[in-house]
Amino acid sequence: MNKEQLDRILEQVGVEQLNEMQQAVLDAGTNRDMVLLSPTGSGKTLAFLLPLPDTFSGEEKKIEALIIAPSRELALQIETVFRSMSTGYKVSCCYGGHPIRTEKKSLEHPPTLLIGTPGRIVDHLESGNINLDTVRTLILDEFDKSLELGFTKEMKEILSHLPNVRRRVLTSATEGIEIPPFTGINMPVRLSFLTETKASKNLTVRVVQSPVKDKLETLYKLLGELDGSATLIFCNLREAVERVSNYLTGMGVENEAFHEGMEQPERERSLSRFRNGSANVLVSTDLAARGLDIQDVKHVIHYHLPINEEGYIHRNGRTARMHARGDAWLILNEVETIPEYIDREPEEFFLPAMSRKPSRPEWVTITLNRGKRDKISKKDVVGFLYQKGNLDKEELGIIEVKESCSFAAIKRGKEKQLISKLQNEKIKGMKVRITTP
Numbered sequence: 001m002n003k004e005q006l007d008r009i010l011e012q013v014g015v016e017q018l019n020e021m022q023q024a025v026l027d028a029g030t031n032r033d034m035v036l037l038s039p040t041g042s043g044k045t046l047a048f049l050l051p052l053p054d055t056f057s058g059e060e061k062k063i064e065a066l067i068i069a070p071s072r073e074l075a076l077q078i079e080t081v082f083r084s085m086s087t088g089y090k091v092s093c094c095y096g097g098h099p100i101r102t103e104k105k106s107l108e109h110p111p112t113l114l115i116g117t118p119g120r121i122v123d124h125l126e127s128g129n130i131n132l133d134t135v136r137t138l139i140l141d142e143f144d145k146s147l148e149l150g151f152t153k154e155m156k157e158i159l160s161h162l163p164n165v166r167r168r169v170l171t172s173a174t175e176g177i178e179i180p181p182f183t184g185i186n187m188p189v190r191l192s193f194l195t196e197t198k199a200s201k202n203l204t205v206r207v208v209q210s211p212v213k214d215k216l217e218t219l220y221k222l223l224g225e226l227d228g229s230a231t232l233i234f235c236n237l238r239e240a241v242e243r244v245s246n247y248l249t250g251m252g253v254e255n256e257a258f259h260e261g262m263e264q265p266e267r268e269r270s271l272s273r274f275r276n277g278s279a280n281v282l283v284s285t286d287l288a289a290r291g292l293d294i295q296d297v298k299h300v301i302h303y304h305l306p307i308n309e310e311g312y313i314h315r316n317g318r319t320a321r322m323h324a325r326g327d328a329w330l331i332l333n334e335v336e337t338i339p340e341y342i343d344r345e346p347e348e349f350f351l352p353a354m355s356r357k358p359s360r361p362e363w364v365t366i367t368l369n370r371g372k373r374d375k376i377s378k379k380d381v382v383g384f385l386y387q388k389g390n391l392d393k394e395e396l397g398i399i400e401v402k403e404s405c406s407f408a409a410i411k412r413g414k415e416k417q418l419i420s421k422l423q424n425e426k427i428k429g430m431k432v433r434i435t436t437p
Contacts, residue, residue, distance in 0.1 A: 001026070001054050012086045013046065021193040022047040030055050030137075033188035035179070036171045040290040040314070041321050042193060045081045048139055048169055053087045055137055055167075056112055060090075062134040067115045068158065070146040072097055072264055073271065074291040075115050078141065082113060089113060094120045097264030098403075104129050118146060118154035125161055132161045139169040142291050144177045156182050173290055173317075174310060203320035203328055205346040210333045216247050218331055219303060221355040223253060223281065228359030229298035230274070233283045234315050236304040244303060245283045253358050255281035258288055268402055269367075273437070276398035276409035278365040280358070289314040297321075301329045309341035363397050363409040366418065369433040371404045376428065381406050384427045389418050 006026075010016070018026065021038050025047040028034060038044045056064050069075040072095040079093040094103045094116035100123060107129050114121075114130065124130045138159070140146070146155060159182060168185045175194050179185055210218035223231065235241045238259035245257035256270035256279045274282040275294060282288060283303075289311065297319045306312040319326025330338065330346060338346065370376045378399050385391050385408060397409030410418060419434050426432060 001050070005053075006050070009050065009085045009087075013081065013084045015043075015046065019043055021191070022050065024191050024193075026050055028189045028191065030167060033168045033185045034170070035185070035188045035190045036169065037175060037177075037190075037192040037194050038171070038173065039194060039317055040173050040292075041295075041317070044171055045078055045141075048141070048171060049078070049082050049085065052082075052113065052137065053085075053089065056089055060112075061110050063110050063112065063114045063130065063132060064134060065113045065137040065139070066121075066132060066135045066158075066162070067113070067139040067141060068118055068121065068146065068155065069115065069141045069291070070117065070149050070151065071142075071287065071291055072117060073267065073293075074142060075117055076268075077291075077293045078115050080293075082115075091115065094124060095264070096120050097267070100124075100127075102403075118151040118158065121158050122154045125158065132158075133163060135162050136164060136166045137169070138162060138165045138167070139171070140183065141171050142173065143170045143183075144172045144174045145291060147180075152180075159184065173314065202325045203316060204325070205316075205328045205330070205342070205344070206349040207330045207332060207338065207346045208349050208351065210331055213333045213335065215303060215331045215333055216244065218351070219244070219301070220248070220251055220253070220358070221351045222301065222329065222331070222349075223248075223358040224356035225351065226299050226358070228280050228361065230277070230296055231281045231299040231301060232288060232294075232297050232315075232318050233281060233301045233303050234289070234306070235283065235285060236307065238285055240304065241283050241285055248281065248283070253281060254279045254361050255283055258282055258284040260285065260287055265404075269365075269407070269437075272400050272402075272407040273365050276365060276400070276407065277361050277363040278409055278437075280361050286311055286315065289318065294318065296324070297326065299327045299329060301331065303331055305330070305332075305336065305339060309339075312339070312341065360412070362412055364412045364415050364436060366408050366410050366415055367435050367437075368406040368408065368427070369404070369435075370427055370430060371402045371406050373403055374428070374430060376401055376406060380428055381408060384422075384425075384432075385410075385418075388425045389422055391418065 022043055030051050075093050075095050082091050089112040091113040092106050092111040238261045241257050241259045248255045256273050258270045273279040300319045316328045378401050381399050395411040399408045415436050
């Protein structure tokens, strides 16, 4: 890739210059297998995507690169980044949680790049919807997470259908990863940019004591002290996520739940509302600890203690990123103690006797029932809301266009008037229905 091509792609994705890790990946070339170790949020996705266009033959109707990701959100995130590069090559993303027939139709014209979760890729192989004989590049993103989630069988099955792979790339956010023989990785270039430590200099760890075993009231009081900043609450079980989220909702706290048992549209909506500031709080299992595009998280709350040190590090890695400061909070009840792997004694935080109600977000999300399948772009949504909704620039926040709908953040208090104004309007000649949560 020459400098002109690289500059054009970086302009498309909104990156001024490559960071050290991304430049190292590009400099390593495409002739050898690679193991890339880098923390979540470091720009790893763009790093392994940048060299891909140079490896494509330009021939249509054959899959030349396959990327396997452990979660739907990560697969979709990779697809979004590749599309933003505007390479001209077709990309398809396959994942569970939505009808397989939609993907089957798209795969009738094979993409140059196929991205997918292990289970859904196997489904398409068994149904005869894809042929992987022409794949030359295989990328196993967050590989250790795929193994941790129990996808070893599916991974072996997929790799058995790749007879002509010339290059394998494995990425991970964990240093001590063992590479199983079935990956076929041979004498790889190893690039490690893992600088995570148990206690980052930009991370402050605090302990809050709960006077009773049930921590819900303590959690609510703590949220009242966090000035409405973006907060991630981690629980160990999905049932606990639902319980905590329902309690906070009942207390008037704008929050979203996020866990493996939710349907894909629900998960997308939850992440969108948290990313765009319509919900200050996201309650999640460790599914949100890595591999997701979530920026500017100020606080991480360990409602339940993580099961091991690795989980603790990944959770905390969601805050204090890119030179920003962040806080990690441990809520401990009367029978819990600080884990041994926390090598620096956290400072204790004492909650005031009078609790304060957590701040409400300044944004609210509206949902348009038009998305990518209707050939709707972010630019279309912006124009629609500005021109027909008469919104001012400062009244419109983050917009995300999904497959069958679009989410837009609107300044709180404007949503009812906006929906009334747009109820009979069209976007790109199509009737649009707008709703709020």
